[in-house]
Each structure stands twice: as C-alpha cells, then as structure tokens.
Amino acid sequence: MSNNVLVVAETQGGALKKISFELIGEGKRIADQMGGRVEAVVLGHEVAGIPEPLGHHGAEKVYVADDPVLANYTAEGYASVLARLVKETEPTLVLIGATTQGKDLAPRLAARLAVGLASDCTGFEVQDGEFYITRPIYAGKATATVTQATKPYMATVRPNIFAPPEPDTSHDAAVENIPADIGDIRANVIDMIKEAGERIELTEAGIIVSGGRGLKAPENFTLIEELAGVLGAAVGASRAAVDAGWKDHSYQVGQTGKVVTPTLYIACGISGAIQHLAGMKTSKYIVAVNKDPDAPIFKVADYGIVGDLFKVVPVLIEEFKKMKAEA
Known part of the structure; x- marks a missing residue:
C-alpha cells in the first residue's frame, strides 16, 4: 500500500x-x-x-x-x-x-x-x-x-x-x-432538471443572511429572504429557528448544521449560542443585528447594530436597493 x-x-x-x-x-x-x-x-x-x-x-x-x-x-x-x-x-x-x-x-x-x-x-x-x-x-x-x-x-x-x-x-x-466501465447498475439518471429560483448553497455562498428566534414567527423570514435577494446572498437559520420548525435543517448554520466561511455574514435576531458561533465565526466580516446589547453574537461581530430587527432590516433593504440603483 x-x-x-x-x-x-x-x-x-x-x-x-x-x-x-x-x-x-x-x-x-x-x-x-x-x-x-x-x-x-x-x-x-x-x-x-x-x-x-x-x-x-x-x-x-x-x-x-x-x-x-x-x-x-x-x-x-x-x-x-x-x-x-x-x-x-x-x-x-x-x-x-x-x-x-x-x-x-x-x-x-x-x-x-x-x-x-x-x-x-x-x-x-x-x-x-x-x-x-x-x-x-x-x-x-x-x-x-x-x-x-x-x-x-x-x-x-x-x-x-x-x-x-x-x-x-x-x-x-x-x-x-481511467476507464468508466460502471458495469450493471440498477438505476440510471436520464436527465437533471434545475428548479427555477434554486437557492444558493450555504457552503459555497459569498454572502449569507441568517435569521434566528428574534424573528418571532416563521412568516417573518420573508424579511431575511428579501434582504438576501437584494444582496444576492444565501439564506441561513439558527438552530433555534430550525428546531422551532421555521426552516428546514438544510438552512441551519452551526456546529450541527453547515459550517460556513463567507465574505459577509449578517446575523439577524440571533443571540449567538456557542454551536452557532462555531459554524460562522471564521467569516471574513460579521454583521449582527440584535436588540440585546449583551448578546454573545456581538463578541465575534465586526459590526453590530443594537436595535429592533423589524426596524433595522427594512432600512438595510432600502439602502442596499438605492446603492444598487446608483451603481
């Protein structure tokens, strides 16, 4: 050998x-x-x-x-x-x-x-x-x-x-x-059809916007999705949000989910449990939005916004839209 x-x-x-x-x-x-x-x-x-x-x-x-x-x-x-x-x-x-x-x-x-x-x-x-x-x-x-x-x-x-x-x-x-003799197989894929609007893979994304229990309800993830759409980003979620049934496990960022290293990671309504930090703390730039000034997420954040995400995120969406229009 x-x-x-x-x-x-x-x-x-x-x-x-x-x-x-x-x-x-x-x-x-x-x-x-x-x-x-x-x-x-x-x-x-x-x-x-x-x-x-x-x-x-x-x-x-x-x-x-x-x-x-x-x-x-x-x-x-x-x-x-x-x-x-x-x-x-x-x-x-x-x-x-x-x-x-x-x-x-x-x-x-x-x-x-x-x-x-x-x-x-x-x-x-x-x-x-x-x-x-x-x-x-x-x-x-x-x-x-x-x-x-x-x-x-x-x-x-x-x-x-x-x-x-x-x-x-x-x-x-x-x-x-090398030869590609696959022998007798029981199933053969004839074609692959990509779904329209297929989301960006978390582990490959350059920008990720994640939401946590601070969103209060699953329908409020539309805020996260809208911000991600403006930035061309992937959508992530904390374990708490996934455990609550708000998002599928495939969205989970953290030690028991996906470990990510994007250029920009925006955490909205995520307090910063150890398991979540283990999955995103090596991101190049981290922006945290949370109304609790003592939230652990701020210890790893490069930029922190202490405030109500329901007021902060809509402002971010509008400002990024303006920047894109002027570019």
Missing part, C-alpha cells in the same frame, strides 16, 4: 466545488507527513479543464474518468469506478467531501471496499503511521478521536473546516485517463 492520499473531487455546473481544494490542501499536509503525495480523481463528462486547477492547488496526479455514462451522478456508477481505482492505486487514505453527494457516495464505496468510514470529520493526525480522526458527536456537544482497523482509511470531511491552499500556476499535475 502506498503512502498517498486520494481526494475525490466534486464538481457542480462544470466547475470544481470549493471543498475539492480544501481536501487537496489537507490531503497534501497529511501526505507530506507520510512521505507520500496527494492525488485526485474526477468523474463526469466533458471535464477536460477540471484537472488543471487541482494541480495548481497541489495535486501531483489527477485521474480522469470522462464518459457520457458519468454525466449525471449515481452512487452505484461512481462507486464502481472509484472502487476499481482504489484497488489499483492502493492509497492509505481516501478523502471525500461531506456534501449531499459525498454523504451518499462514501458509504457505498466503503461497502464495496469492505473498509470502515469516518463521517463528517474535522481533523486528522498521523502518529507512528496510524491515522487519528476527529469528528463531532452528541449533536456537536463533544468530539471523538477515532481510528480504523481496515485500510485504506476513508473519511468524509466537513466543508469549510480546512482553508484551501493558494494556487500555484507553475505547478501542474500529471493526468491519467
């Missing part, structure tokens, strides 16, 4: 998702400790331009399975191609993003390889050739350090935990095409 780390890159709309670069950076750090190298694999159709940025971010080699049968993701098809590659290349560690697709793919791949899987991981350490993997447990109230008795080690990694490395355009990866 080699000392290499294999990263399963993920694409969306013909471009690499940010998690792919995060995994390359962390994979390279781990591989360097073991005297190996980080490699990546891309699956899809018409993905000829995808390997180059992976090389610029540190991948030494990129395996490419480019075939019409891989144009639309299926767990069976992707797992079949990846299982064959892992058996042939024998990496010590396989990293997959803990995205919707990654959470579906990783268990299927682990089952095909008859190995263990650590899910939603947030840290990796190498000691005497063994991996020790950190992951949250008990709804994020504690963390556990685990290892695996089987190899290769496999893990899904929570997005936005590791910073992507700075690209080096002088560094190119070797590219190797």
